[in-house]
Amino acid sequence: MKKALATSALGLVALGAHAQSSVTLYGIVDTGIGYQSSSTSLGSTTGGHSAVKMVNGIWAGSRFGLKGAEDLGGGTKAIFQLEEGFNSASGAESVSGLMFSRQAYVGVANATYGTFTAGRQYTAYYSLLSPYSPTTWLTGAYGAHPGDIDSLDTLYRANNSLVYTSPSMYGLTVSGSYSLGGVAGSTNAGSTISGAVQYLNGPFGIAAGYQRINNSTPGGGAWGANSTTSNNGAQAGVSGINNGYQTAQAQQRVAVTGGYAFSSQWDVSFSYSNVQYIAGTNSSFHSQATFNTGGAVLHFKPLTALDLAAGYSYTRATEANGISSAASYQQFNLSQYYSLSKRTGLYALEAYQRAGGQTLGTNGKSIINATADIGDGQNSAPSSSRSQVAVGVGIITRF
Numbered sequence: 001m002k003k004a005l006a007t008s009a010l011g012l013v014a015l016g017a018h019a020q021s022s023v024t025l026y027g028i029v030d031t032g033i034g035y036q037s038s039s040t041s042l043g044s045t046t047g048g049h050s051a052v053k054m055v056n057g058i059w060a061g062s063r064f065g066l067k068g069a070e071d072l073g074g075g076t077k078a079i080f081q082l083e084e085g086f087n088s089a090s091g092a093e094s095v096s097g098l099m100f101s102r103q104a105y106v107g108v109a110n111a112t113y114g115t116f117t118a119g120r121q122y123t124a125y126y127s128l129l130s131p132y133s134p135t136t137w138l139t140g141a142y143g144a145h146p147g148d149i150d151s152l153d154t155l156y157r158a159n160n161s162l163v164y165t166s167p168s169m170y171g172l173t174v175s176g177s178y179s180l181g182g183v184a185g186s187t188n189a190g191s192t193i194s195g196a197v198q199y200l201n202g203p204f205g206i207a208a209g210y211q212r213i214n215n216s217t218p219g220g221g222a223w224g225a226n227s228t229t230s231n232n233g234a235q236a237g238v239s240g241i242n243n244g245y246q247t248a249q250a251q252q253r254v255a256v257t258g259g260y261a262f263s264s265q266w267d268v269s270f271s272y273s274n275v276q277y278i279a280g281t282n283s284s285f286h287s288q289a290t291f292n293t294g295g296a297v298l299h300f301k302p303l304t305a306l307d308l309a310a311g312y313s314y315t316r317a318t319e320a321n322g323i324s325s326a327a328s329y330q331q332f333n334l335s336q337y338y339s340l341s342k343r344t345g346l347y348a349l350e351a352y353q354r355a356g357g358q359t360l361g362t363n364g365k366s367i368i369n370a371t372a373d374i375g376d377g378q379n380s381a382p383s384s385s386r387s388q389v390a391v392g393v394g395i396i397t398r399f
Contacts, residue, residue, distance in 0.1 A: 020070070020071035021068065021069070021070040021071070022068055022069060023066055023067070023068040024066070024067050024068065025064070025065075025066055025399075026064070026065055026066075026067070026398075026399065027062075027063055027064035027065065027398070027399050028057075028060050028061065028062055028063050028064075028396065028397070028398050028399075029062050029088050029396070029397055029399075030056065030057045030058060030059050030060055030061070030062050030088060030394060030395075030396040030397075031054065031055075031056055031062070031088045031089055031394055031395065032054070032055050032056075032058050032059075032347075032392050032393050032394020032395065033052065033053075033054060033055065033392065033393055033394065034052070034053060034054075034055035034058065034377075034390065034391065034392035035050065035051070035052050035389075035390065035391045035392070036050065036051050036053075036374075036378060036381070036388070036389070036390045037050045037383070037387070037388055037389040037390070038050065038372075038383040038384050038385050038387070038388055040381060040382065040383070040384040051381075054089045055089070055141070055377070055392055055394065056087045056088045056089045056090075057085070057087075057088065057094075057141070058139055058141045058142070058347075058349065058377065058392050058394055059139055059337070059345075059347045059349075059394060059396045060139075060396060061085050061094065061102070061154065062085065062086050062087065062088040062094075063083055063084060063085045063086065063094075063102055064083075064084060064086070065081060065082055065083035065084065065100075065102070065103070066080075066081070066082045066083075067079070067080065067081040067082070067083075068080055068081075069109075072108070074110075075110050075111055075112060076108055076109070076110045077108070077109050077110075078106070078107070078108055079106070079107055079108065079109050079115070079117070080105065080106040080107070081103050081104070081105055082100045082103070082104050083100060083102040083103040083104070084098075084099060084100050084101060084102060085101050085102045095231045098231070100120070101157075101231070102154075102157065103119070103120060103121050103122070103157065104119045104120045104121075105117045105118060105119030105120060105121045105161070105163075106118060106119060107119075107163075111167060112167065113167070114164060114165055114166040114167050115163075115164070115165045116162070116163070116164050117161075117162075117163050118161065118162050118163075119161065120157055120158070120159050120160075120161065121157065121158065121161050121163055121177075122154070122156075122157060122158070122163075123151075123156065123158050123161070123163075123177045123179075123192060123194035123211055124163060124165070124175035124176050124177040124194045124195055124196045124209065125151065125177075125194040125195070125196050125209035125210060125211035125253065125255070126151060126152070126154070126156065126194075126209075126211075127163075127165070127175060127196070128165075128173065128175050128196035128197065128198040128207045128209055129152060129196060129198075129207045129208075129209045129255055129256075129257045129271075130152065130257075131198075131205065131207070131257075131259070132205065132206075132207065132257035132258050132259040132269040132270070132271060133152040133153065133257060133269075133271065134152065134269070134271060134295055134297050134311050134313065134333070135152065135153045136269065136297070136299075137297055137299045137307065137309035137311070137335055138297060138309055138311045138333045138335050138349070138351075138375075139335065139349060139375070139377075140153035140154060140155075140375060140376050140377070141349075141375050141376065141377025141378075141392070142333060142335075142349045142350075142351040142374060142375040142377060142390055142392065143297075143311055143333045143335065143349075143351065143375055144375040144376045145271075145273070145293045145295060145313050145315060145331070146239070146241045146293075146313070146315050146329040146331055146353065146372075146373055146374070146375070147237065147239030147240065147241035147242060147373050147376060147379060148237055148239070148375070148376035148379075149237070149239070149241050149242055149273075149275050149291055149293065149315065150253055150255055150271075150273035150275050150291075150293055151211060151237065151253055152255065152257070152271065152273070153375075153376055155236050155237045155376055156211075156213070156229045156236050156237060157229070157236075158177070158179040158192045158194075158228045158229050159179060159228045159229075159230075160179050160180040160181075160182060160228055161177055161178070161179040161192070161228065162177065162178050162179075162180075163175065163176070163177040164176055164177075168200070171199050171200045171201050172197070172198070172199050173197070173198045173199075173200075174195075174196070174197045174198075175195070175196050175197075175198075176194065176195045176196075177192070177193070177194045177195075178191065178192070178193050178194075179191055179192035179193075179228035179229075180228070181214065181216055181226055181227065181228060182226050183216050183226050186218060188214055188218075189214055189215065189216050189217065189218050189226075190214060190215070190216030190224070190226040190227045190228060191214050191228060192211070192212065192213045192214070192228045192229055193211070193212050194209065194210065194211040194212070195209065195210050196208065196209030196210070197209070203260055203261035203262070203267075204258070204259070204260050204261075205258060205259050205260075206256070206257070206258035206259075207256070207257050207258065208254075208255070208256045209253075209254070209255055210252075210253070210254050211252070211253045212250055212251070212252045212253075213227070213228070213229050213250060213251045213252075214227075214249070214250045215227060215247075215248060215249050215250060215280070216230075217282060218249075218280070219249055219280040219281040219282040219283075220247050220248055220249035220250075220278075220279065220280030220281065220282045220283035221247050221280075221282035221283065222247065223235035223246060223247070237376070237379075238379065239373050239376065239378075239379040239382065240371050240372070240373035240378075240379070240382030240383070241291070241315070241327075241329065241359075241373055242277065242291075243359075243360075243361070243362050244284075244285065244359055244360025244361055244362065244363075244364050245277035245285060245289050245360065245364065246284075246362075246364070247282065247283045247284045247285070247364055248277040248278055248279065248280070248283055248285075249278050249279060249280025249281075249282075249283060250278045250280075251275070251276070251277055251278070252275070252276040252278060253273060253274070253275050253276075254273070254274045255271065255272065255273035255274070256271070256272050256273075257269065257270065257271040257272075258270055258271075264301070265300060265301050265302065266298075266299070266300055266301075267298075267299050268296060268297065268298050268299070269296065269297045269299070270294075270295070270296045270297075271293075271294070271295050271296075271313075272292075272293070272294045272295075273291075273292070273293045274290065274291075274292050275290065275291045275292075275293070276288055276289070276290050276291075277289045277290075283364065284363060284364025284365055285320075285321045285360055285364045285365070286321060287320040287321050288318075288320065289317060289318060289320050289321065289360075290317065290318040290320075291315055291316070291317045291318075292315070292316055293313060293314065293315040293316075294313065294314055295311060295312060295313030295314070295331075296311065296312060296313075297309055297310070297311040297333075298310050298311070304339075305338055305339040305340075306336070306337070306338055306339075307335075307336070307337040307339075308334075308335070308336055308337075309333075309334070309335045310333065310334050310335075311331075311332070311333040311334075312330075312331065312332055312333070313329075313330075313331045314328070314329070314330055314331075315328065315329040315331075316328045316329075317357070317359065321360060321367075322367055323357075323358045323359065323360070323367055324358070325356075325357045325358050326357050326358075327355065327356070327357040327358060327359040327370035328355065328356045328357050328370070329353060329354070329355050329356075329370070329372070329373075330353065330354045331351065331352070331353040331374065331375075332351065332352045332353075333349070333350070333351045334349070334350045334351075335347065335348070335349050335350075336348045336349075343397055343398045343399065344395070344396065344397040344398070345395070345396055346393075346394070346395055347392075347393065347394055347395075347396065348391075348392070348393045349390075349391065349392045349393075350390075350391050351374045351375065351389070351390045351391075352374075352387070352388070352389050352390075353372040353373070353374045353383075353387065353388050354372065354386060354387050355369075355370040355371055355372045355373075355383075355386045355387070356370060356386065357369075357370050358370060369386070370386070371383050371384060371385060371386065371388075372385070372386060372387055372388035373388065374388050374390045375390070377390070378390065
């Protein structure tokens with residue numbers, strides 16, 4: 001149960017607490033059991049074996065956080081949010097060395113003028129496109145487009161970010177974000193720029209966005225710790241899908257998502273994305289690689305306590321860097337969620353992916369057969385073969 005606590009009662013600011021200030025403590029604990037076929041280490045195409053293991057944060061990432069607001073008068077309030085992810089199976093931090101790995105920002109909000117925040121947070125691209133992401137009902141671990149290549153799940157949180165989001169005007173919302181790279185002598189290296197627009201009209205909604213992430217090393221090469229979307233010095237979102245393009249000078253994404261609710265029981269969402277890995281003078285690969293993905297999810301709610309969903313996505317790369325048979329990935333997903341209460345539920349997830357064609361190996365030069373990598377929950381342990389199956393069951397509770 002979410003608990004709104006007076007700031008003074010929480011003991012964070014005992015003196016000078018404003019009468020209209022509040023702090024909310026909240027969280028999610030999600031733990032289950034998962035099966036994955038043909039699991040191997042990232043970059044390897046041999047030795048794959050099936051695995052059954054305890055899994056964490058499959059339906060929604062386990063976390064705890066604090067968020068608060070203080071009325072500044074004139075319709076304006078100061079806001080903040082601190083959110084940490086953790087592994088409920090082991091108690092470990094979700095990202096080693098980051099105390100608030102999910103979000104850490106402060107800002108101001110006004111119903112007339114919009115919201116401006118600064119800190120570690122989601123980009124404008126993700127925030128406005130995510131309501132129609134496949135992860136809404138299929139989860140990111142199993143249902144994100146292969147490897148979350150188009151950043152429609154939560155892998156790409158950006159450090160040093162300034163984000164502005166407008167109020168909704170006749171159903172239209174716009175947002176923009178810029179993340180400072182912090183590289184001496186360069187305002188572009190390591191930075192992230194993003195913009196998005198969203199339109200809502202009754203049962204219909206649509207959003208479009210742009211996002212560019214620049215390597216902290218000009219010209220590409222090893223993705224340095226200064227890059228705004230790096231996690232503890234490592235590049236975010238590396239998977240069996242894009243492993244050969246880690247040394248890109250920049251990643252660029254353009255995407256459109258949308259949805260329509262036919263009734264209180266049926267709704268459908270769709271998404272299309274174009275992802276580019278741009279080569280620089282220091283990149284291991286020499287030509288731009290482009291991945292196009294299209295997908296759709298059908299959600300059905302036959303009972304008040306039961307949600308069912310089915311999804312499909314198709315991803316295809318371009319023929320570049322000596323590749324004559326472009327990599328492709330077809331992914332099929334099913335999900336079932338049963339609410340035990342408003343805060344607690346049981347879930348089951350099933351996914352299958354089939355890869356085809358060729359891609360680049362870890363060194364960014366050798367051409368290898370494309371291998372399967374379901375969603376983004378298997379990024380560190382993709383399949384060693386063309387196919388992969390993943391099944392998971394679990395329990396989630398919110399407070």
